[in-house]
Amino acid sequence: MIEKLILATSNQGKVAELAQLLDGRCEVESRPAGLAETVEDGDTLEANAYKKALEVAEHAGAVALADDTGLFVDFLGGRPGVRSARFAGVDADDEANVDKLLAEMGSASQRTARFRTVMALVWPGGRHLFVEGSVEGEIGIERRGDSGFGYDPVFHPAQGDGRAFGQMNKAEKNSISHRGRATKKLLAELESLGDG
Numbered sequence: 001m002i003e004k005l006i007l008a009t010s011n012q013g014k015v016a017e018l019a020q021l022l023d024g025r026c027e028v029e030s031r032p033a034g035l036a037e038t039v040e041d042g043d044t045l046e047a048n049a050y051k052k053a054l055e056v057a058e059h060a061g062a063v064a065l066a067d068d069t070g071l072f073v074d075f076l077g078g079r080p081g082v083r084s085a086r087f088a089g090v091d092a093d094d095e096a097n098v099d100k101l102l103a104e105m106g107s108a109s110q111r112t113a114r115f116r117t118v119m120a121l122v123w124p125g126g127r128h129l130f131v132e133g134s135v136e137g138e139i140g141i142e143r144r145g146d147s148g149f150g151y152d153p154v155f156h157p158a159q160g161d162g163r164a165f166g167q168m169n170k171a172e173k174n175s176i177s178h179r180g181r182a183t184k185k186l187l188a189e190l191e192s193l194g195d196g
Helices: 012-022 045-060 094-105 170-176 178-193
Strands: 004-007 027-029 064-073 112-122 128-139 155-157
Touching: 004 012, 004 045, 012 027, 012 064, 012 170, 012 178, 045 064, 045 112, 045 128, 064 094, 064 178, 094 128, 112 178, 128 178, 170 178
Parallel strands: 004 027, 004 064
Antiparallel strands: 064 112, 112 128, 128 155
């Protein structure tokens, strides 16, 4: 089992969520201070996750973990997809991204969507493995709840009880979320790696 992972994110919501999901099985450190943010210019979640993790692994000289997550909305032809974090612009925050999503969807009756997360575990030198998790759901017509981050206030998972991710506590969300499912696969891979 790998003892320490350097996360390629400076998003504290994501850091906290990943630390909880990994459940103390390995030490987690945030993105190294002073390392410039990765330019996410890949056309796929896999490409962006790998690029982020490789930059951190090479900089820190340690195994790095990155994920790239997209919200794929059927009514919008799969958008925002790989551009989810920058849907409303390069410097957009969560509020602006959700505003744009709700505005573009309007009162559309087709509101099905899915979150997809790809995690890349990368060693210095480029050795890597990918795991993926996804969750089906629908986009609400308004924000619900103030938990989580990103699109959580408007995403209602199909396997839930009607609430948005933004209305769930961390344990409830993690039990069915895209990132939770990817992390379960990651933990199985880490166990099989031994000391890696």
